[in-house]
Amino acid sequence: MTDDDSSGPFPYVTADEATDCRFDPRQGHANLAHWFVHRRCELGDGDRVALRVDVEGAQGTGTSSVVTYDQLADRVRRVASMLETRGLRCEERVLLAIPDGVEMAQSILGVVHAGAVAVMINPELDQDLLQHLLDESRARLVLTTTALRQRLEACERRFLLDVLYWDDPATQAAFERAEPRPEPFASHPDDAAIWLFSGGTTGRPKAVVQSHQSFVHTTRRYAHGVLGLNEGDVTLSVPKLHFGYATGSNLLFPLSVGASAVLFPERCTAQRLFELIERHRPTILINVPTMIGKMLSGEGVEQRDLSCLRLVTSAGEALPEELDRRWRETFGAPILDGLGTAEMWHVFLTNHPGDVHPGTLGRAVEGFDVEVRGDDGLPLADGQVGWLWVRGDSRAHGYWQRRERSRQSFRGEWVVTGDMVRRDASGVFTYCGRGDDMVKVSGKWLSPKEVENCLLGHPAVREAAVLGVEDAAGLVKPWAFVLLQEAAENAESDDSAATSRSVAEQLRQHALACLEPYKAPREVRVLDDFPRTHLGKVDRGALRRLARGE
Structure with a gap:
């Protein structure tokens, strides 16, 4: 069969x-907690290492511990039991604001084991957004750490029954006393399991309601079918588990085959990443373009040993072809750049092992249909730029409490992602930008990604973001914001203002040399860092406000 x-x-x-x-x-076995954890124990993997937790210490010291599948299964059952004693019922939401580690992993799976819905958020969110997410989710319980206590205590608790802090001795005692819930809740495949948040770069994030079956479908199609995950793999992720890309790639995917995942709570830096690679020798690195650029920027990068990696994945933002080239020349391991959305949970367009097309998103993952359509919703010919439509069994139920927006994005079996792409005759897709980021200059459409790729070809540029800004006459012109490579930053520090002007002019001339004149940025601004969204993406709305002087 x-x-x-x-x-x-x-x-x-x-x-x-x-x-x-x-x-x-x-x-009760349509519950994803069974398929991703308890099933592995039934298949004889109980003694295998599921999680490798690495906590950084002072002066390069730290601790590392492992959790087996049997231990994780027991922890998941205890979490479910502990939450039920606090009054949690099936289908209610539990807010998870926890740094990466065994507590985050067991919380996600324990909530789902109990038949409730895991709402994962960034534990570093400010109080305003935290209050918004508490209200919107109507969470009955919060699982977090005491680092969030002050912000939580300042929030109104309109629906909350209780807050449990994993680093509080009382919570640990309750967890140890909990009688493990033996069987997962009898979930239906279509029951809500996890909320993901859209990674839009403007406005508040939208809650996307995903079912149990979504996670199994994409795991089989992408993790097994494309990545070829097996029990010998060790995964390591730059994004944290509250980001759907990492929930799959660095937790559910490895668990599904009896592999192991490396988790660490600290913010990711290139130096920390190299240390973790040296210590744990992962076979798959889950990466993003920003960190790929940082890993290539440090001194002595050529001496780093990344020979353990058989694959690197990239998603979250489009990977510039220049970064892909530099990575391959420096480290060798192929990067599989791809595109996924919260609305489809994970990656559905990607480069494949042995079939990598730098600067593109590759081909559709088997089990997903992807089309390029025009404003009228009709398919476009190959080579034309249009809206990305996708369908597959990981399609979400919709956006929570956003009926009109759901109608716009969810069209029958299809999801309209809001991304602009083009497909060539061989079925390879190229990303052109978000629909609301595309810039019309002199009556012609401009893809920000094309200009960004050009700027990244200059040796001084580490990261670039291009957007349209209205001038005094109300005409939209392309602006570029850039971050400089470390060497260029050091040179700039001697005479910051003068050097910024010089670099900006160099970059304008560089753009004119490799682009049509109307595509070259009219203004180039050098920044220390980019404003970021809750998912770490460049906040283009904030950059647009900066350009307007707001």
């Missing part, structure tokens, strides 16, 4: 797998 056999509650699971893994919603 094929993966597309219709047997069992998950249509893409074979009849044999449905029997072996007890995929029966009437018995």
Whole structure:
């Protein structure tokens, strides 16, 4: 039988797998906690290492510990039991604001094991956004650490029953006393399991409601079908687990095959990443373009040993072709750049092992249909730029409490992502930008990514963001904001203002040399850093306000 056999509650699971893994919603085994953790124990992987937790200490010291599949399964059951004793009921939301580590992993899976819904957020969010997410989710419980206590205590608790702090002795005692809930809640494949938040660069994030079956579908299609994940793999991620890209790539994906994931709570830096690679020798690095650039910028980078990596994935933002080239020349490991959205949970367009096309998003993942359509919703010919439409079994239910926006983005079986792409005759897709980021100059459309790639070809530039800004006459012109490489930053510090002007002029001339004149940025601003969204993406709305002097 094929993966597309219709047997069992998950249509893409074979009849044999449905029997072996007890995929029966009437018995509680459509619950993703069963498929990703308890199933592995049933298959004999209980003694294998599931999680490798690395905590940084002072002066290069630190601690490292491991959690086996049996231990993780027990922890998941205890979390579920502890939450139920606090009054949690099925389908209620639990807000998770926890640094990466065993506590975050067991919380995600424990909430789902109990039949509730995990709402994962960045633990560093400010109080205003925290209050908004508490209200919007109507969370009944919060699992977090005492680092968030002051912000939480300043928030109104309109729906909360309790807040549990993992580093509080009282919570630890309750967790140890909890009688493990033996079986996961009898979830239906279509039940809500996890909320993800859209990574839009303007406005408040939208909550995307994802079901149990979404996670299994993409795991089989992308993690197994494209990445070829196996029990010998070790994953390491730059994004944190509250980001859907990492929830899959550095937790659920490795767990699904009996592999192990490296987790660390601190903010990611290039130096920390190199240390973790040296210590844990991961086989798959889950990366983003910003960190790829930083890893290539430090001194002595050529001496770093990354030979353990068989694959690197990149998502979250488009990977410039120049960065891809420099990475391959320096480290060798291929980068599989791809595109995913919260609305489809994870990656559905990607370069494949042995089929990498630098500067593109590669091809559609098997099990997903991807089309390029015009404003009228009709398919466009190859080579034309249009809206990206996608369908597949990981499609979300919609946006929470945003009916009109859901109608715009969710069209029957299809999701309209808001991204602009083009496809060539061989089925390879190229990213052109978000629809609301595309710039019309002199009556012609301009892709910010094209200009950004040009600027990144200059040796002084580490990162670039291009957007349209209205001039005094109300005409939209391209502006560029750049971050400089470390060497250029050091040179700039001698005479900051003068050097910034000089670099800006050099970059304008560089752009004119490699682009049509109307595409060259009219203004180039050198910044110390970019404003970022809650998911770490460049906040283009904030840059636009900066350009307007607001």
